[in-house]
Amino acid sequence: MSEPQVTVVVPSYNYERYLRQAVESAATQTDVDVEVVVVDNASTDGSLELARQLAAQYACVRVVSFADNLGIVSSFNRCLALPRGRSTVVLCADDRLTPGSLRRSVSFLDDHPGVGMVYGPVVQFGDSDSVAPSRLSRAAGEPVVYAGSDWVTSRCRTGRNALRAPEAMFRTAAQVAVGTYDENCPYTFDLNMWLRIAANSDIGYLPGTPQALYRVHANNF
Numbered sequence: 001m002s003e004p005q006v007t008v009v010v011p012s013y014n015y016e017r018y019l020r021q022a023v024e025s026a027a028t029q030t031d032v033d034v035e036v037v038v039v040d041n042a043s044t045d046g047s048l049e050l051a052r053q054l055a056a057q058y059a060c061v062r063v064v065s066f067a068d069n070l071g072i073v074s075s076f077n078r079c080l081a082l083p084r085g086r087s088t089v090v091l092c093a094d095d096r097l098t099p100g101s102l103r104r105s106v107s108f109l110d111d112h113p114g115v116g117m118v119y120g121p122v123v124q125f126g127d128s129d130s131v132a133p134s135r136l137s138r139a140a141g142e143p144v145v146y147a148g149s150d151w152v153t154s155r156c157r158t159g160r161n162a163l164r165a166p167e168a169m170f171r172t173a174a175q176v177a178v179g180t181y182d183e184n185c186p187y188t189f190d191l192n193m194w195l196r197i198a199a200n201s202d203i204g205y206l207p208g209t210p211q212a213l214y215r216v217h218a219n220n221f
Contacts, residue, residue, distance in 0.1 A: 002033075003084055003085065003086060004033045004034055004035045004060075004084060004085040004086075005032055005033040005034065005085055005086055005087065005102075005106050006033070006034050006035075006085040006086070006089060006102050006105075006106055006169065007034070007035050007036075007037060007082070007083030007084055007085035007087070007088050007089070008026040008034060008035070008036045008037070008088075008091050008097070008102070009037045009039060009079035009080075009082055009083060009088065009089070009090055009091070010023060010036065010037065010039065010079075010091050010092070010093050011039050011041065011072075011078070011092060011093065012038055012039060012040050012041065012043060012047050012051065012093035013040070013041045013042070013043050013047070013069055013075065013093075014043045014044060014045045014047060015047060015092075015093035016045045016046045016047040016050055018093055018094040018215065019038070019047055019050050019051065019054075019093045020050060020054065021096055022091055022092070022093045022094065022095060022096055023036055023038060023051070023054045023058070023061060023093075024054070024058075025091075025096040025097040025098075025213075026089075026091060026097050026102070027054070027058040027061055028058075029097065029099070029101065029102045029103065030099075030100070030103065031100075031103045032102045034102055035060050035061075035062065035083075035084060035085060036058070036060055036061045036062070037061075037063075037064060037082050037083070038051040038054070038055070038061065038063045038064070038093075039064050039065075039066070039075065039078055039079050040063065040064070040065040040066065041066050041068075041069040041075045041078070042065075042066055042067055042068050047093070048063070048065055051063045051065075064082060066078065071186075072186075073181050073182075073183045073185075073186060073189050074183070076090060076181050076189070076190075077180045077181050077183075080175060080180050080181070083172050085172060086171065086172055087105070087106060087109060087169050087171050087172060088170055088171075088172045088175060089102070089105075089166065089168070090165055090166070090168075090190075091165075091166045091212075092166065094215045094217065095164075095165070095212060095213060095214050095215055096166070096212065096215075097211070097212050097213075098123075098136060098209065098211060098212060098213065101120075101167075101212060102169070104120070104206055104209070105118050105120075105211065106169070108143060108204050108206060109169065109204070112145055112202070112204055114201060114202045115145060115171075115201060115202045115203065116148070116170060116171050116174035116197045116200060116201025116203070117168055117169065117170040117171070117174065117194060117197050117198070117201070117203050117204070118168070118169055118170075118203070118204035118205070118206060119162075119163055119167045119168040119169070119203075119204070119206070119211065120205065120206035120207065120211035121138065121167065121208070121209070121210040121211060122163075122164045122166065122167040122210055122211060122212050122213070122214050123135050123136065123210045123213050123214070124164075124213075124214050124215075124216055125213055125214070125215055125216070126215065126216055126217060127215075127217050131213060135210075136209065137209075138207075138208050138209060140207070140208040140209070141207030141208050142207070143205065143206050143207070144204065144205040144207070145202050145205075146198075146202060146203045146204070146205065147202055148197075148199060148200065148201050148202050148203055149198075149199070151202075151203040152195055152198045155191070155198075161188070161190070163191075163194065164212070165190055165214070166211075166212035166214060167210070167211035167212040167214075168194070170194075170197055171201075174197050174201055175193070175197065178193070178196035178199075178200060179196070181193055
């Protein structure tokens with residue numbers, strides 16, 4: 001198979017309720033060559049069966065399942081071993097991408113070879129599956145390229161994580177160069193990864209249209 005432009009990996013554990021929305025938000029993206037890999041970590045609900053149904057429905061979807069669950073960091077690292085795409089998005093099974101999200105990020109990375117990761121606004125929502133259209137409509141702005149060292153300094157000065165996760169796309173090669181998620185950082189493993197990418201490359205930001213929807217609910221893990 002040819003190398004896709006982007007791989008969206010979907011770590012999943014007992015999120016049957018949300019999985020279809022997450023997968024379809026990636027599989028139905030337009031004007032981009034995408035593969036979607038659902039990584040099931042020993043779910044005990046109907047998640048794995050649903051994932052296989054989605055793989056049968058969408059040619060770009062494939063499923064990888066594991067017989068054990070070693071925790072969230074291990075789950076994310078399993079995801080990093082699977083992309084064939086030049087770029088990668090990690091989309092948790094309860095989150096969603098917005099229409100056009102992947103095309104916007106891929107186009108930006110194509111135009112800025114020195115950027116290792118790009119991200120944009122994210123909208124937080126809850127158990128209700130609907131999101132008001134007004135929350136997805138924002139004034140456009142000029143994309144920004146931050147020197148990686150400046151981005152690291154800014155994160156350290158604020159002491160806060162600027163990303164949720166689904167709104168970020170990183171070059172697969174940039175991630176491989178810095179290694180996998182650090183299991184010694186169970187609460188900040190994603191930020192740790194992004195900082196390491198920024199130490200090696202520039203970081204891009206796409207203002208305006210939100211890139212993803214981040215769900216907050218009682219069972220977030």
